[in-house]
Amino acid sequence: MNADLSVKTSVKDVIPTLFGYIGVGIAYGVVAQTAHLSLLTISLLCLIVYAGSAQFAITTMLVGSSPISAIILSTFLINSRMILMSTSMAQYFKRDSLVKNIQIGTLITDETFALGMNKVAVTKGKLSPVWFNTANVIAYLVWWFACLVGALSGKLVADPKSLGLDFAVVAMFIGLLYLQMIGDRRRKLRVQLEVILIVSSSLFILGRFVNPEIALLSATIIGCLGGMVVEKWA
Amino acid sequence: MGINTYILLTILGCGLVTWLSRVIPFILVKNFVLPTNLIKLLSFVPVAIMTALVIQNILIFKIGSWPSVNWLNFGAAIPTIISAFISKSLLIIVIIGIISMALLRFIL
Known part of the structure; x- marks a missing residue:
């Protein structure tokens, strides 16, 4: 990854994350097809909701005929981490127009957020709407395409699991986390490791008592607060 | 299962809360000093x-x-x-x- 913020570089930067979208997207398509959702329903979920783990939850709840309000509340809980990510990312686009901010926010995901933060570390704090929008739109289209491929192939092709594709998204976050740690020169490595330790142990403890979405959100906030404390001491 | 009002309303509702979670922070951060x-x-x-x-x-x-x-x-x-x-x-x-x-x- 270099400091260039053009369309061309953005295409190059986003490629590794596409494996994650393809792996999870195909898996989602297979699940949605098994749940007898039509291709139109699957497409609308991909294009309007556009959120991996929420789409899995919505599909399960639709099959179970859950009340609409319950499905919407679950979706909000699962996606509430977006509020943290968007707030954190928005600071790099304060000088860009409101329309550009809304464009970026509309298609931001865990993956493009993490990629953007990696990029910030390389460019020393600069990001461009054109770089972010390019990455976002490519991710959006690839996600839709992968979900459709999964839905169409169904049981015909090999299980994406046997190909190891389902692990692509985990590998991607491991990579993005590591690159984030070594890329961010403004912060001591020790402080970052301490934040990782705080988040992991909070998640471990919270996991016993609350549902995964609330655990993830709380552990992240505890990690941020903990980071402020340990940095003061460091 | 074909598309019906139940599915459509669910998708629109879920899409709306997700979009708001993504976009409102950008609008707030742009307009206020944190x-x-x-x-x-x-x-x-x-x-x-x-x-x-x-x-x-x-x-x-x-x-x-x-x-x-x-x-x-x-x-x-x-x-x-x-x-x-x-x-x-x-x-x-x-x-x-x-x-x-x-x-x-x-x-x-």
Whole structure:
């Protein structure tokens, strides 16, 4: 990854994350097809909701005929981490127009957020709407395409699991986390490791008592607060 | 199951809350000056949230009992982490991750 913020570089930067979208997207398509959702329903979920783990939850709840309000509340809980990510990312686009901010926010995901933060570390704090929008739109289209491929192939092709594709998204976050740690020169490595330790142990403890979405959100906030404390001491 | 009002309303509602979660922070941050302490707090979000996302895939969570290890994901994570140290390239890390998982499934 270099400091260039053009369309061309953005295409190059986003490629590794596409494996994650393809792996999870195909898996989602297979699940949605098994749940007898039509291709139109699957497409609308991909294009309007556009959120991996929420789409899995919505599909399960639709099959179970859950009340609409319950499905919407679950979706909000699962996606509430977006509020943290968007707030954190928005600071790099304060000088860009409101329309550009809304464009970026509309298609931001865990993956493009993490990629953007990696990029910030390389460019020393600069990001461009054109770089972010390019990455976002490519991710959006690839996600839709992968979900459709999964839905169409169904049981015909090999299980994406046997190909190891389902692990692509985990590998991607491991990579993005590591690159984030070594890329961010403004912060001591020790402080970052301490934040990782705080988040992991909070998640471990919270996991016993609350549902995964609330655990993830709380552990992240505890990690941020903990980071402020340990940095003061460091 | 074809599309009906129930499904359509669900998708629109879920789409709306997700979109608002994504976009409102951008609008607020653009129009208001955030306190320095909040900015400092937010600077830890990337590492914290990525850690949480990784751990959630390495452990298996169930309310009422302590999380257990997802040994398959844990096993595939080790070569993935090593490849991160060596290559520092996201593409290589992801490919090694996929191959590790495929191999583990093939062997086990």
